Amino acid sequence: MVKQRPYNFSAGPAAIPEEVLEQAAAEMLDWHGCGMSVMEMSHRGPQFESIIAQAEADLRELLQIPEDYAVLFMQGGAIAENAIVPLNLSRGAKADYVVTGSWSQKSQQEARKYCDVHLSASAHDDQGYGSIPDNAAWSIRPDAQYLHVCTNETIDGVEFHFVPDSRGVPLVADMSSHLLSRAVEVSRYACIYGGAQKNIGPAGLTLVIVRRDLLGHALPHCPSAFDYAVVAANHSMFNTPPTYAIYIAGLVLQWIKRQRFDGLEGLAAVEARNIAKAHLLYDALDASQLYETRLARDCRSRMNVPFHLRDTALNTAFLQGAEAAGLLQLKGHKSVGGMRASIYNAMPLEGVQALVNYLQDFEKRHG
Amino acid sequence: MVKQRPYNFSAGPAAIPEEVLEQAAAEMLDWHGCGMSVMEMSHRGPQFESIIAQAEADLRELLQIPEDYAVLFMQGGAIAENAIVPLNLSRGAKADYVVTGSWSQKSQQEARKYCDVHLSASAHDDQGYGSIPDNAAWSIRPDAQYLHVCTNETIDGVEFHFVPDSRGVPLVADMSSHLLSRAVEVSRYACIYGGAQKNIGPAGLTLVIVRRDLLGHALPHCPSAFDYAVVAANHSMFNTPPTYAIYIAGLVLQWIKRQRFDGLEGLAAVEARNIAKAHLLYDALDASQLYETRLARDCRSRMNVPFHLRDTALNTAFLQGAEAAGLLQLKGHKSVGGMRASIYNAMPLEGVQALVNYLQDFEKRHG
Structure with a gap:
């Protein structure tokens, strides 16, 4: 058995389900x-x-x-x-x-x-x-x-x-x-x-x-x-x-095909879980004073969530703390800057919860 | 440890060194x-x-x-x-x-x-x-x-x-x-x-x-x-x-880079081993009455060795026996027919020797 793997928010190539890798x-x-x-x-x-x-x-x-x-x-x-x-x-x-x-x-x-x-x-x-x-x-x-x-x-x-x-x-x-x-x-x-x-x-x-x-x-x-x-x-x-x-x-x-979530099966389960993950993350960003996302609400991606720290001077500390917390590859694309959390199918709800916990903890310390 | 793997003569995708797969x-x-x-x-x-x-x-x-x-x-x-x-x-x-x-x-x-x-x-x-x-x-x-x-x-x-x-x-x-x-x-x-x-x-x-x-x-x-x-x-x-x-x-x-053969290192070792493998196989084919290769001697590939059974009625028995002996994917390309042994870098000398042994044994039984 390997120890708990970190959560990988890479925009792609991206996380593969652990069962598949095994x-x-x-x-x-x-x-x-x-x-x-x-x-x-x-x-x-x-x-x-x-x-x-x-x-x-x-x-x-x-x-x-x-x-x-x-x-x-x-x-x-x-x-x-x-x-x-x-x-x-x-x-x-x-x-x-x-x-x-x-x-x-x-x-x-x-x-x-x-x-x-x-x-x-x-x-x-x-x-x-x-x-x-x-x-x-x-x-x-x-x-x-x-x-x-x-x-x-x-x-x-x-x-x-x-x-x-x-x-x-x-x-x-x-x-x-x-x-x-x-x-x-x-x-x-x-x-x-x-x-x-x-x-x-x-x-x-x-x-x-x-x-x-x-x-x-x-x-x-x-x-x-x-x-x-x-x-x-x-x-x-x-x-x-x-x-x-x-x-x-x-x-x-x-x-x-094996996935189950909220009484649903297969792709429907995956979609429902992706909706839950996206809600969890956007709600945390919307509730924050430290972070912002500039996306119109009707077209927010469930997969790729770019966000910014209002104080860009905190970017490095944010990324270093994230990596230490086992939250990898959160840096935003160079053309947009800031951060990006890609939460594809292989990202479990627990991974998004871990990110939200980190966002809130970081805000408490630096907000 | 896995048991001895069969020898894979596929023309490609082809055998990968076992160390690499491990x-x-x-x-x-x-x-x-x-x-x-x-x-x-x-x-x-x-x-x-x-x-x-x-x-x-x-x-x-x-x-x-x-x-x-x-x-x-x-x-x-x-x-x-x-x-x-x-x-x-x-x-x-x-x-x-x-x-x-x-x-x-x-x-x-x-x-x-x-x-x-x-x-x-x-x-x-x-x-x-x-x-x-x-x-x-x-x-x-x-x-x-x-x-x-x-x-x-x-x-x-x-x-x-x-x-x-x-x-x-x-x-x-x-x-x-x-x-x-x-x-x-x-x-x-x-x-x-x-x-x-x-x-x-x-x-x-x-x-x-x-x-x-x-x-x-x-x-x-x-x-x-x-x-x-x-x-x-x-x-x-x-x-x-x-x-x-x-x-x-x-x-x-x-x-x-890690390969060693006949006092040589790296690509030189690989090349010398490929020459030895090709000699071993072509010599066996040339010495046979059952098999033939139609290639001019000055351009015989060290990598891909097409050969034919003179009696094509034996093809199926040859391939079945080969597979049973752990010698895989020897069937020739459909445009050429017959057999083809691809003996790329990852094929060890022992694999070619096993093929030669099988060729000779099959000829004794059917020649």
């Missing part, structure tokens, strides 16, 4: 009696075929993904997808973007290489990002190939708690940092993508869920390995997939 | 007392920064990589590089390719999306691939941006045991399946790349070693995440790198 360690030299580590298996052998098939089946079950959507296991993360999405879906024509934070800002910038980009809405003001412009006022071109949103901004802490109305234009969403933290109505999106390294598994795996009728229109210079139609036709085996990362993601999906 | 399992929940798994670390934190820096330093030491070469940790494998290389190095102009097997064939095919491709030589005949055309007879365009070779063909078992003369044209090599199996004169190449999943680590990591003066000429539609200049300027952190795969690769590099 299982991975136990199976490292011999997966299910086959005499090989998962890392050592041919991706085309029966063992790995069963691993990836189970992972896809579990993902489909948890998110209730309709049959007419392909599930792709890719590489490069959301930053690569910033190019891969327009390479596959823009047809070199018009694509509209909503900017609600640093990530959607990067997405629209990269897309300009491939198509005619229009900003349907932008939430940037002199405080940075922290709100979502009124959906009804978005300027959406009816002939756009898609409308792109980032439904949870990891850096800025802005989360969509509604499915945007895209007025019939196919809706594409970067869900990197909240996919599998809550239920999603997949059928309302044309394409959902995300890097795995928040709620799903290790860095190096990207999930893409895309409606099959949109495939087959990649631009001529799209690399074959990133052509959704090619990847789908080859069941994510056109190039060698990141096998070990897929295995860990599969263990995480199984872990999600 | 260390990875032991460190899974807590890397060096930091309280986190390597999977859970921010890629920008001090712990992972030290891991990637050490991996790069060890790679530079083992391959004696000159300072004017960048080392890039990328994603997508060699198949993605088939596009990424011309996107970065062709300038949309001329690029020459030598085809000596299935992989270089794929490379030249993909490159046609991006530039004017010319086949400098092709080794395909009615037997498939199994030789390297005389270097002096290659048709190399003097104004080609680069000449591309695959220095070890994983499927066909054709390995370059010399550095090709490219007549002043920058030489680009896919070394996926023999990088780190032997010394390389890096300075004679403009760019070397390879997927990690043969001799280096898990699938999902691609190594690129590229001369810095060639960077900065990516085509306009090159995704930023795959622009060598962008990746280099960001020390492989433009997008989140595959952190756990890099960690495992780092452990493998340390393992290579």
Whole structure:
């Protein structure tokens, strides 16, 4: 047995459920009696075929993904997808973007290489990002190939708690940092993508869920390995997939299915617990004189909670005390400053309670 | 202690040194007392920064990589590089390719999306691939941006045991399946790349070693995440790198440095052992009436040894008996048929001896 592990608030790569790490360690030299580590298996052998098939089946079950959507296991993360999405879906024509934070800002910038980009809405003001412009006022071109949103901004802490109305234009969403933290109505999106390294598994795996009728229109210079139609036709085996990362993601999906909270099961339990965690933390921040969060209440992320100490001179003491208390990686992103607590699925309620206790204790000592 | 593990002859993903797997399992929940798994670390934190820096330093030491070469940790494998290389190095102009097997064939095919491709030589005949055309007879365009070779063909078992003369044209090599199996004169190449999943680590990591003066000429539609200049300027952190795969690769590099064989150390020891392993296996095949290998003697791969049973009706019995003897994944690639023994760095001499014993025993029973 290891001693109590510290709580890891990293924005990603991020905490993995301890049970998953224990299982991975136990199976490292011999997966299910086959005499090989998962890392050592041919991706085309029966063992790995069963691993990836189970992972896809579990993902489909948890998110209730309709049959007419392909599930792709890719590489490069959301930053690569910033190019891969327009390479596959823009047809070199018009694509509209909503900017609600640093990530959607990067997405629209990269897309300009491939198509005619229009900003349907932008939430940037002199405080940075922290709100979502009124959906009804978005300027959406009816002939756009898609409308792109980032439904949870990891850096800025802005989360969509509604499915945007895209007025019939196919809706594409970067869900990197909240996919599998809550239920999603997949059928309302044309394409959902995300890097795995928040709620799903290790860095190096990207999930893409895309409606099959949109495939087959990649631009001529799209690399074959990133052509959704090619990847789908080859069941994510056109190039060698990141096998070990897929295995860990599969263990995480199984872990999600086992979760229970407040009478709920699986993803519903995970979502309810995430809501409870977020309430606990935001309530503590709102009640404080020492800390502040600049986010509008209707778009506060359940996953990434940026906050500031009003007296920035206390930042170093805050972080040092946190680490000594077993609360790791709380420093905010350099573009926003201050602090950020990422409280993904693998963060237990007890971890958020420990953070709240520390916040209150620190305020008593320095407030 | 685990019992004796079977010998894994997979072409890749492939065997990882047992010591590495044991260390990875032991460190899974807590890397060096930091309280986190390597999977859970921010890629920008001090712990992972030290891991990637050490991996790069060890790679530079083992391959004696000159300072004017960048080392890039990328994603997508060699198949993605088939596009990424011309996107970065062709300038949309001329690029020459030598085809000596299935992989270089794929490379030249993909490159046609991006530039004017010319086949400098092709080794395909009615037997498939199994030789390297005389270097002096290659048709190399003097104004080609680069000449591309695959220095070890994983499927066909054709390995370059010399550095090709490219007549002043920058030489680009896919070394996926023999990088780190032997010394390389890096300075004679403009760019070397390879997927990690043969001799280096898990699938999902691609190594690129590229001369810095060639960077900065990516085509306009090159995704930023795959622009060598962008990746280099960001020390492989433009997008989140595959952190756990890099960690495992780092452990493998340390393992290579610890190797001793025949009075030699490190990569020289690994290379000498690989030569001894290859001799042992080819000598057994050459001495047999039951098995045959169709490869020219001067280009027989030390890493991937395709061979055939002259009586293909025995294939199933051969593979079943091998598995029962603890010799896994010997089935040949579907495009070549027969058998293939991949004997990468992590395959001990004892594993090859066990295979030879089985070959001889099987021949006695069925010859």
